[in-house]
Amino acid sequence: MLLAEDDIHLGELIVHLLKKKGVEHVDWVQEGEDAYDYALASFYDVIILDWMLPNGDGVSVCQRLRKNGYHGAILMLTAKDAVQDRVEGLEAGADDYLVKPFEIDELMARLKALSRRTFAPIQEEIVRWGAFEVNRTSHTLMKNGQQIILTPREFQLLDLLLQNRGRVLTRDIILDRIWGYDADVSMKTIDATVKLLRKKIGDEQQQLIKTVRGVGYTIEK
Amino acid sequence: MLLAEDDIHLGELIVHLLKKKGVEHVDWVQEGEDAYDYALASFYDVIILDWMLPNGDGVSVCQRLRKNGYHGAILMLTAKDAVQDRVEGLEAGADDYLVKPFEIDELMARLKALSRRTFAPIQEEIVRWGAFEVNRTSHTLMKNGQQIILTPREFQLLDLLLQNRGRVLTRDIILDRIWGYDADVSMKTIDATVKLLRKKIGDEQQQLIKTVRGVGYTIEK
DNA sequence: TATCAATATGACAAGTTTGTGAAAAAGGTT
DNA sequence: AACCTTTTTCACAAACTTGTCATATTGATA
Numbered sequence: 488m489l490l491a492e493d494d495i496h497l498g499e500l501i502v503h504l505l506k507k508k509g510v511e512h513v514d515w516v517q518e519g520e521d522a523y524d525y526a527l528a529s530f531y532d533v534i535i536l537d538w539m540l541p542n543g544d545g546v547s548v549c550q551r552l553r554k555n556g557y558h559g560a561i562l563m564l565t566a567k568d569a570v571q572d573r574v575e576g577l578e579a580g581a582d583d584y585l586v587k588p589f590e591i592d593e594l595m596a597r598l599k600a601l602s603r604r605t606f607a608p609i610q611e612e613i614v615r616w617g618a619f620e621v622n623r624t625s626h627t628l629m630k631n632g633q634q635i636i637l638t639p640r641e642f643q644l645l646d647l648l649l650q651n652r653g654r655v656l657t658r659d660i661i662l663d664r665i666w667g668y669d670a671d672v673s674m675k676t677i678d679a680t681v682k683l684l685r686k687k688i689g690d691e692q693q694q695l696i697k698t699v700r701g702v703g704y705t706i707e708k
Numbered sequence: 709m710l711l712a713e714d715d716i717h718l719g720e721l722i723v724h725l726l727k728k729k730g731v732e733h734v735d736w737v738q739e740g741e742d743a744y745d746y747a748l749a750s751f752y753d754v755i756i757l758d759w760m761l762p763n764g765d766g767v768s769v770c771q772r773l774r775k776n777g778y779h780g781a782i783l784m785l786t787a788k789d790a791v792q793d794r795v796e797g798l799e800a801g802a803d804d805y806l807v808k809p810f811e812i813d814e815l816m817a818r819l820k821a822l823s824r825r826t827f828a829p830i831q832e833e834i835v836r837w838g839a840f841e842v843n844r845t846s847h848t849l850m851k852n853g854q855q856i857i858l859t860p861r862e863f864q865l866l867d868l869l870l871q872n873r874g875r876v877l878t879r880d881i882i883l884d885r886i887w888g889y890d891a892d893v894s895m896k897t898i899d900a901t902v903k904l905l906r907k908k909i910g911d912e913q914q915q916l917i918k919t920v921r922g923v924g925y926t927i928e929k
Numbered sequence: 930t931a932t933c934a935a936t937a938t939g940a941c942a943a944g945t946t947t948g949t950g951a952a953a954a955a956g957g958t959t
Numbered sequence: 960a961a962c963c964t965t966t967t968t969c970a971c972a973a974a975c976t977t978g979t980c981a982t983a984t985t986g987a988t989a
Contacts, residue, residue: 577817583804596798624875626923638976639922676978678936683977685937693937700935700986859965897967899947904966921946921975930989937984945976954967959960 488598489531490515491522491548492564493540501535501594519543526552531559533601535594538565538576538584546579553580560601564589614649616706617695619688621649630688640665641684644677648696653708655699677704709819710755711736712743712769713785714762722756725812740764747773752780754822759786759797759805767800774801775888781822785810801888835870837927838916840909842870851909861886862905865898869917874929876920898925 488505490513492498498515505513514531516522519540526534526548534552538545549561563576563584576584583597612623620629626642628635637645643665648656658674666672681704685696697705709731713719719736726734735752737743740761747755755773759766770782784797784805797805804818835842841850847863849856858866864886869877879895887893902917902925911917918926 574813574817577814577821582821593798600798600803625926625928626876626920640977672978675936675980679938679978682937682939698936861966893967894969896947896969900949900967903948903950919947932989933987935984935986938982939980940982941978941980943977943979946974948973949971950969952967952969954965956963956965958963 488513489522489525489534491517491519491535491540491545492537493517494537517541519545519548523548523551526557527555533560533562533598535562535564535598536581538563538572546576549576549579549581562597562601616649616652621645628688635687637684637687640680641687644680644684645688648704648706652706655702655705657703661703709734710743710746710752712738712740712756712761712766713758714738714760715758722812722815725816729816738762740766740769744769744772747778754781754783754819756783756785756819757802759784759788767796770797770800770802771888783818783822837870837873842866849909856908858905858908861901862908865901865905866909869925869927873927876923876926878924882924 490498490501490505492501492515495517498517502513502515514525516525517540520543522534522536522540523543525531534557536545536549540548545563545565549563552561560583561581563581564587565572565576565584566587573584583601585594585597614621614623618631621627622629623646626637628637628642628645644661647661647664658677661677662670662672662674666676681696681698685691685693688695690696695706697707699705709726711719711722711726711734713722713736716738719738723734723736735746737746738761741764743755743757743761744764746752755778757766757770761769766784766786770784773782781804782802784802785808786797786805787808804822806815806818833843833845835844839852843849844867847858847860849858849863849866865882868882868885879898882898883891883893883895887897902919906912906914906917909916916927918928920926
């Protein structure tokens with residue numbers, strides 16, 4: 488899930504509550520352009536988009552996202568309650584909106600309703616990578632037509648690396664994204680998971696997942 | 709599209725405007741029970757449901773519809789604007805709500821947003837699947853011409869998995885879709901039902917219904 | 930090349946998830 | 960009420976995952 492909200496306090500609160508409610512993965516950006524870039528770079532089921540953002544307002548971000556093929560749900564946050572504004576938001580491609588100030592229960596209820604609705608028309612997402620084919624909907628990995636069964640952690644790690652191909656992910660970031668910022672595990676756990684993943688995909692030579700000494704891990708472009 | 713609204717004037721107005729806007733087919737009922745019966749009898753993309761209806765109020769109709777497998781969109785009309793009421797509506801399984809009095813433009817915008825989100829592949833009445841033939845109207849299952857009798861729960865589960873072939877369904881989603889958002893049953897119930905279904909279709913080896921550890925269940929494409 | 934920190938490796942224990950069968954609970958029918 | 964079917968729960972077993980640790984290996988640097 489992606490949250491685009493420039494108010495630091497509200498942003499922190501929402502992220503905190505979402506995690507508490509069991510939302511696996513929340514990214515938070517504070518500017519319109521960032522929201523746009525993140526949304527098209529990664530894959531989000533739902534985007535919570537503030538109406539007013541510095542550097543690219545919510546409505547135009549929403550419009551451009553729809554134009555460029557983003558098919559997940561979009562929930563707009565707005566301080567305006569005029570009918571015309573609501574209509575404008577929905578016309579821009581938002582699926583729902585919530586007027587500030589709102590209660591967190593209502594946000595949760597709306598998110599739930601949205602993802603219930605979003606669930607069906609979600610696009611197949613298949614990432615091809617050399618001899619591999621990663622299917623994010625079926626949670627499967629194929630190598631030359633042969634299925635490789637990954638554990639959840641292994642799949643998360645591969646997915647994360649693949650989403651960031653060409654970029655080196657530091658251990659800090661990996662820990663943050665997979666185990667969560669408040670996880671209580673040692674860095675060694677990452678190395679161990681990398682090891683397991685490498686073994687499963689037959690990468691003992693570290694040709695596929697590269698170690699960048701002193702920095703982290705990467706899958707090259 | 710189904711409209712459940714007891715106010716004659718408002719009902720006529722909405723039907724009129726919907727037709728004018730090009731909505732092909734609008735059914736209009738004025739009582740809760742009728743709404744319930746109509747909705748389960750035919751297939752509607754969207755149901756517009758007034759919160760207060762004679763003979764079965766909107767919230768309970770909504771709840772029962774979800775419980776009994778209605779998966780289209782539901783838009784609630786309400787005169788109430790308290791946060792708690794809104795949450796109640798969404799919790800009951802509505803996808804959206806609109807507070808009266810509203811402008812027709814907003815209704816149209818919301819309906820548009822809803823049907824964009826709802827758009828689902830047309831449901832086949834008879835689904836063929838290997839040696840099996842599933843009839844979704846008569847709720848029967850044939851294997852090589854031999855009938856296998858499934859209980860309602862078993863059938864719902866098979867149907868849900870089959871509708872989502874190639875996708876892994878998490879326990880959360882299965883619970884939501886079969887038992888309903890507010891079901892008071894443990895996750896183990898799902899496992900138990902899977903077990904029963906597997907036994908009936910002769911899938912003790914889990915070749916047909918696969919377990920994706922840590923994620924959920926799936927029928928492969 | 931010697932040294933040191935970073936990373937890899939494999940084994941293990943603890944923790945989770947799923948399978949299984951029996952039994953209880955809930956409904957429906959006669 | 961007695962009977963039947965379906966649904967749900969429960970307890971335990973089995974299978975699998977995960978994180979940690981001790982130790983080995985590697986690579987950078989002096």
